Amino acid sequence: MTELYWDPFDPTIDLDPYPLWRRMRDEQPVYHNDKLGFHALSRYADVEAACRDPRTFSSAYGTVLELMTSEPMGGGMMLFTDPPAHTTLRTLVSRAFTPRRIALLEDYVRALCAELLEPHVGGGGFDYVQDFAVQLPSRVISELIGVDPADREEVREEIDRAFHIEEGRGVVNEVSFAAMMRLHAYFCDQVEARRRSPRDDLMTALVEAEVSTGEGVRRLTTGEAADFAGLLVSGGTETVARLLGWACALLAAHPGQRAALAADPSLLRNAVEEILRYEAPSPVQGRTLTREVRLHGTTIPAGAKVLLLTGAANRDERVFAGADRFDVRRHFDGHLAFGLGIHFCLGAALARLEGRVGLAETLRRFPVWDVDHERAARLHSSTVRGYDRLPIVL
Ligand code: HEM
Numbered sequence: 537m538t539e540l541y542w543d544p545f546d547p548t549i550d551l552d553p554y555p556l557w558r559r560m561r562d563e564q565p566v567y568h569n570d571k572l573g574f575h576a577l578s579r580y581a582d583v584e585a586a587c588r589d590p591r592t593f594s595s596a597y598g599t600v601l602e603l604m605t606s607e608p609m610g611g612g613m614m615l616f617t618d619p620p621a622h623t624t625l626r627t628l629v630s631r632a633f634t635p636r637r638i639a640l641l642e643d644y645v646r647a648l649c650a651e652l653l654e655p656h657v658g659g660g661g662f663d664y665v666q667d668f669a670v671q672l673p674s675r676v677i678s679e680l681i682g683v684d685p686a687d688r689e690e691v692r693e694e695i696d697r698a699f700h701i702e703e704g705r706g707v708v709n710e711v712s713f714a715a716m717m718r719l720h721a722y723f724c725d726q727v728e729a730r731r732r733s734p735r736d737d738l739m740t741a742l743v744e745a746e747v748s749t750g751e752g753v754r755r756l757t758t759g760e761a762a763d764f765a766g767l768l769v770s771g772g773t774e775t776v777a778r779l780l781g782w783a784c785a786l787l788a789a790h791p792g793q794r795a796a797l798a799a800d801p802s803l804l805r806n807a808v809e810e811i812l813r814y815e816a817p818s819p820v821q822g823r824t825l826t827r828e829v830r831l832h833g834t835t836i837p838a839g840a841k842v843l844l845l846t847g848a849a850n851r852d853e854r855v856f857a858g859a860d861r862f863d864v865r866r867h868f869d870g871h872l873a874f875g876l877g878i879h880f881c882l883g884a885a886l887a888r889l890e891g892r893v894g895l896a897e898t899l900r901r902f903p904v905w906d907v908d909h910e911r912a913a914r915l916h917s918s919t920v921r922g923y924d925r926l927p928i929v930l
Pocket of ligand 1: 595599614615616626677767768771772773775776779816817818821822846872873874875876878879880881882883884886887
């Protein structure tokens with residue numbers, strides 16, 4: 537038996553991490569990577585318990601391995617805060633980011649899918665990720681936030697640059713940093729403009745939201761509201777693009793299930809959950825231990841970086857029978873692709889909507905396709921996993 541070694545930055549391992557993740561679950565449920573200095577939990581029960589215990593498993597030191605620090609990060613990025621700061625921020629943004637506001641986007645998402653897919657009807661094929669999956673979420677986020685139509689193209693290009701990946705440096709590079717700074721400045725201007733003249737949009741709702749704390753009524757500062765808009769962009773673009781890419785590849789590999797979905801779109805809701813379970817777009821979430829933890833006979837010291845492998849947990853045979861079998865009709869209670877507990881993905885309803893409508897509109901126009909695997913390319917950072925290019929032949 538070869539030595540068990542998992543490296544989240546290794547692009548070859550990333551192509552198919554599942555055999556390794558199975559060994560980690562079975563042989564070393566508390567895995568330790570000496571070279572990169574982290575521990576990893578891969579069983580469903582352990583990842584679930586860790587997500588539900590933010591007091592021990594802190595997000596305040598960052599949650600993306602290459603960006604994790606030994607001091608709390610500070611700042612208003614909800615994803616990188618613990619209670620009580622997280623509770624206040626999440627309550628405030630939840631007042632603006634309501635299920636009603638998301639549900640209202642369905643017609644827009646459908647129209648956008650039609651606009652993006654229709655030009656390919658009758659053609660020989662197109663790149664499903666670059667021409668569709670990447671375009672859809674960044675435009676949906678712009679609509680949701682309330683970006684002016686005149687600024688949309690510029691904002692979309694800036695969002696693209698914010699996800700620029702460099703060999704060896706991942707998402708931590710000057711191009712993406714500069715783009716994030718420009719987006720932040722743009723959102724600050726927009727927030728200030730909403731304070732002067734309110735509109736019926738998310739950004740206005742954000743600046744108007746209030747919460748009562750021990751120190752009186754609290755509203756978001758301009759910087760916090762802009763941070764949140766930036767978090768929506770970074771949390772809601774990359775991930776949805778990967779979800780749609782996985783959907784396209786998985787359904788091409790399972791033509792019988794694809795035909796069933798084309799014939800009965802009511803199966804799509806469950807299919808989206810199974811796609812998320814089977815290929816989590818964001819399969820790794822980082823935490824830092826605030827105290828020593830003993831688990832499966834191993835002691836993890838306070839201050840240790842612990843990676844929660846939600847993608848491995850979703851293939852745990854202890855919870856999912858035949859976990860490596862893709863089955864859009866599978867009955868199951870839940871999965872961890874959106875995380876769990878206090879940081880559970882705020883955009884889950886929107887992601888599900890984009891996944892369901894995106895697939896429905898695809899299947900309506902293109903019931904059958906093949907993937908050109910020769911020309912397909914993967915994109916990979918320590919937290920995002922999926923296709924960057926996925927040419928399909930119609
Ligand atoms: C398939 C698509 C998506 C996936 C797989 C995904 C995954 C996740 C995961 C795993 C977390 C928890 C991270 C952790 O525990 O550290 C998270 C949090 C979050 N997501 Fe998503 N996400 C998706 C789409 C979206 C969308 C569309 C939005 C916004 C429009 C969004 C906004 C957020 C925000 C704001 C948080 C932070 C919540 C908090 O810290 O309380 N996500 N997401």
